[in-house]
Amino acid sequence: MGDSSASYIHLVHHLIEKCLLFYMTKEECMEALSKHAKINPVITSTVWKELEKENKDFFEGYSLRREEWKPEMETRERILKLQSESSKGNTDD
Numbered sequence: 001m002g003d004s005s006a007s008y009i010h011l012v013h014h015l016i017e018k019c020l021l022f023y024m025t026k027e028e029c030m031e032a033l034s035k036h037a038k039i040n041p042v043i044t045s046t047v048w049k050e051l052e053k054e055n056k057d058f059f060e061g062y063s064l065r066r067e068e069w070k071p072e073m074e075t076r077e078r079i080l081k082l083q084s085e086s087s088k089g090n091t092d093d
Contacts, residue, residue, distance in 0.1 A: 012039055012047045023066050023073060 015037055019029035026048045030041040052059045066073075 008043075009047060012043055013051065015039070016044065016048055016051065020062065023062075023069055025066070 012033070015033055016029055019032060024032065026045065029048065030044045033039040033044045034041050
């Protein structure tokens, strides 16, 4: 069981790294992994916290970059939401 647990943790770690590429917050990552990969948010949060401990400098810089990118990310989110709403409207015909 230890090997499968390690593999699962490695998978969660990998998926968190993908979330980081999209400048997601821990909460956004927890929500995304829960919704799309059926990963318990507690597991995601625990792995995220361990990554923060191990990579303190990275996460400090990450937080700063998120703040710098915040206006652009908000605009991108609005565009994606509009596109999603538009595509839903097209399938309801």
